[in-house]
Amino acid sequence: MNIVLENVNLSSNSGPNSFGQKLFKYMPSLGVTFENTPEPDAYLCFIESGRRTHNAPLYQRLDGIYFNTSANYDAQNSNIKRTYEMAEGVIFQSNFNKELTFNYFGEHKNYAIIHNGADTKMIDEIEKINIDKYETIWSCASSWRPHKRLDENIRYFLENSEPEDGLIVAGSVDKRCEHDRIHYVGQLNTQKLFSLYKASKYFLHLAWLDHCPNVVVDAKACGCQIICSSAGGTKEVAGEDATVIQEGEWDFSPVELYKPPPLAFSNKVKNKWHTNDEYDMLSVSKKYYNFINGGLNGRN
Secondary structure, three states, X not given: OEEEEEOOOOOOOOHHHHHHHHHHHHHHHHOOEOOXXXXXXXXXXXXXXXXXXXXXXXXXXXXXXXXXXXXXXXXHHHXXXXXXHHOOEEEEOXXXXXXXXXXHHOOOOOEEXXXXXXXXXXXXXXXXXXXXXXXXXXXXXXXXXXXXXXXXXXXXXXXXXXXXXXXXXXXXXXXXXXXXXXXXXXXXXXXXXXXXXXXXXEEEEOOOOEOOOXXXXXXXXXXXXXXXXXOEOOHHHHOOOOEEEOOOXXXXXXEOOOOXXXXXXOOEEEOOOOOOOXXXXXXXXXXXXXXXXXXXXXXX
């Protein structure tokens, strides 16, 4: 099967593109090629297509849609919705992502929910970073926009950690909380992130209405215990041992995304999202292959 990837930049390490790199690495073992030929077997488009027509079935991978009242979300969604409507099949990153999209775009006749995966082969080859200063390492990493709630991550650490614990924050941070047990390391490449995760006992991701964060999948694969919010899809990949901070139910109405509500840390619950999914990239790649191949066989 030859698949043309659309709207994927394999030289970028952003969330969607880094996932595209993993598919590009693992799917060839299943007999998939990614040659940019004029007549592929299928197109796999990340988020939205720039084409008006396709000469082969189009499959759309959705990692979220717009609902922020601070922007014209209808305009932002218009081409994503157009792609959705002409797609032969849609792959959602999480059940939350599916429910959100169905609410805004309507139900799609052919879809699969496939959580993101981790490059476990690479993780196995990387040594954990040695940090002797602390007994227990906590970490967090993101593209730090307001709804990622770095301030809440820090507040949770300060209220729940021991004096011998340290927090390592990866990613560019504009406003810092200066504290002798909190350390900001800036942007890290994938190998250094994995090395940090493998040294960490806890990974904080208290983001509001996140879909299926790759950093959580990677941190979980590195052995971290995840601490996350109930709002969004993060809990779906956080694992049964995760600590989940319960928030109010969201009715999918548009919100001011960059003004997330504060969290009540006393509302800790066990993760009720139990799944038998395997999140290593080979298993995830097989799910992508089976969904696309099943659709192609159904057309024959």
